[in-house]
Amino acid sequence: MVWVLALLVAICVALLIYAWRARRLRQRYQALVDSIPDLAWAKDVDGRFVVVNRAFCDIWQISDPKRLLGKDDFYLSPPHLAERYKADDRKIVESGEAIRVEHPFEHVIDGQRWMELIKVPVREGRHIIGTAGIARDISERKQAQEQLQWLAWHDPLTQLFNRSYLEQQLAQKITAGVEFVLWLIDLDHFKRINDALGHAAGDTALVQVAQRLHSLSEQVFRLGGDEFVLLAPQTDVARIDDHLLFFLAQSIQIEELDFQLGFTAGRVQFPQDGQTAGQLLKHADIALYRGKAEGRGQISVFQPAMAKYAVLQLALERELRQALALQEFRLVYQPQIRLHDTQLIGFEALIRWYQPQRGEVSPIDFIPFAEQTGIIAAIGDWALDEAMAQVQAWASAGLPVVPIAVNVSALQLSQLDFADSVIRRIRRLPIFLQDKIVLELTESTLMQAQSLQSLQVLTQAGIAVHMDDFGTGYSNLALLSRMSLSKLKFDRSLIQNIPDNHAHQQVCRALLDLARALHLEVVAEGVETMAEAQWLNAQGVQYAQGYWFSHPLEKEQAQRLLV
Incomplete structure (x- = not known):
């Protein structure tokens, strides 16, 4: 009997040692599983949990993992979700294949999350004895992707x-053959807000415009800058036209100030005005620019003739660029005289263009287009260099040189290095000729801060600047008082028939008083009759130019006046 008792004791000791070792093994296994940061678990073939890790318990806010052992998904989740999880487990057990999915996880406590889920069969030999899974919270990644x-x-x-979404929508509509209307909308003079108040104010304006446009249609697109596109069915054309004209005519508020912000739009229809997205946008752009050329503030409807005109404009742009390279431009010189004795006191240099195929092209036809396309900057630089070369040529011929006034475009004046470039070029002239180059600019060219800075640099360097077309703009008196101008030039529109126009007389006298207060001399432009010249002289206007005295002269004819 002793040996039997000894055997039982040995067996008990062995069982205790095995239990102790198994307990330690389970603890190590649980610690290993708990170290996994993602949710991990294992179930038997009946879907009951046999292993869960700490992350799994934490998401369900369960402190003791033992509470879940032997339980199934119905213990944790609503029936409809638990049934779905159980169906996944059955599929894995029956097929022996793993599944990997991403889906929203409707947590009863924390709400919806996105989880990346991997479930695999657990095998013992050839038999599947359960399933195991691991899940990772990918909510942040999904949010980033969204x-x-x-x-x-x-x-x-x-x-x-x-723009990318616009191109996709246009492609879908065109492929489906859906008729629609497209408005390409450009805000008028929007750059002035950015220049005057800063880009933050400009952004505020764009947001307000966007809100108004979105109230008209669900499909509104911003192409960039201050350009927008609106799409709508053809049945909505009249309604949207009316509302566009109303909404965008209303003022916008920036920093508690009201600003009037107009617009111009080009309108096209599919399929009448184009068969592709590119054609429709191109034709809308053509209509838009025709609307700008005709005075802005309107909806310009595309017409096929506009496309032909655009082709001609493209040819004109190409020819303008060629004209610079082929030296087709030339300067003519209109005399400026002292009124009381008709003595020559200077010339205004005017650009002329002879194109071999077109012949003599009027400045009215190419100067505005050159400004629109930006070529005017290169043309203006050429004109300044040509005037300086002419001054030097006349001086070398021993002639008494008078100042030549050269027109400066807004685009030139807004360039960062323009003032320094002009100063360097003029400084290459002999010292006695450096004051013979005068710059003429219009008041509208000074709408940008950079233009005002360029003007300041030029005048501080001693370069004379004349204000051209005075009396036709907004005449910012505070601005005028800060500028070191040499002369004001009264526009032809003020001078025409002035002896018989009481209103023009009153305006002219008021502007003369202003010029005297600012200690500025005055040049009257466009004087075409003796009566106009006599009236201006009687009012104390010092200088004038116009057809009454002389048409613009070729350089050889102008030279004879210097002899």
């Missing part, structure tokens, strides 16, 4: 759709 997707189709500032 944000990237949103940014791919939207403009962050205005929250409107962007």
Whole structure:
């Protein structure tokens, strides 16, 4: 009997040692599973939990993992979700294949999250004895993906759709043959807000415009800058036209100030005005610029003739660029005289263009277009160099040189290095000729801060600047008082028939008083009759130019006046 008792004791000791070792093994296994940061678990073939890790318990706010052992998904989740999880487990057990999915996880406590889920069969030999799974919270990644997707189709500032989404929508509508109307909308003089108040104020204006446009249609797109596109069915044309003219004519508020912000739009229809997205946008752009050329503030409807005109304009742009390279431009010189004795006191240099195929092209036909396309900057630089070369040529011929006034465009004046470039070029002239180059600019060229800075640099360097077309703009008196101008030039519109026009007389006298107060001399432009010249002289206007005295002269004819 002793040996039997000894055997039982040995067996008990062995069982105790095994239990102790198994307990330690389970503890190590549980510690290993708990070290996994993602949710991990294992179930038997009946879907009951046999292992869960700490992350799994934490998401369900369960402190003791033992509470879950032997339980199934119905213990944790609503019936409809628990049934779905159980169906996944059955599929894995029956097929022996793993599954990997991403889906929203409807947590009863924390709400919806996105989870990346991997479930695999657990085998013992050839038999599947359960399932194991691991799940990772990918909510932040999904949010980032959704944000990237949103940014791919939207403009962050205005929250409107962007150009990429517009192209996609146009392609879908065109492929489906859906008739629609497209408005390409451009804000008029928007750059003035940015220049005057800063880009933050400009952004505020764009957001307000975007909100108004979005109230008209669900499909509104910002192409960039101050350009927008609106799409709508053809049945909505009249309504949207009316509302566009109303909404965008209303003032916008920036920093508690009201600003009037107009617009111009080009309108096209599919399929009448184009068969592709590119054609429609091109034709809308053509209509838009025709609307700007005709005075802005309107909706310009595309007509086929506009496309032909655009082709001609493109040819004109190409020819203008060639004209610079081929030296087709030339300067003519209109004399400026002292009124009381008709003595020559200077010339205004005017650009002329002879194109071999077109012949003599009127400045009215090419100067505005050169300004619109930006070529005017290069043409203006050429004109300044040509005037300086002419001054030097006349001086070398021993002639008494008078100042030549050269017109400066707004685009030139707004360039960062323009003032320094002009000063360097003029400084290359002999000292006695450096004051013979005068710059003429219009008041509208000074709408930008950079233009005012350029003007200040030029006048501080001793370069004379005349204000051209005075009396036709907004005449900012505070601005005039700060500028070191040499002369004001009264526009032809003030001078025409002035002896018989009481209103023009009153305006002219008031502007003369202003000029005297600012200690500025006055040049009257466009004097075409003796009566106009006599009246101006009687009022104390010092200088004049116009057809009454002389048409613009070729350089050889102008030279004879210097002899």
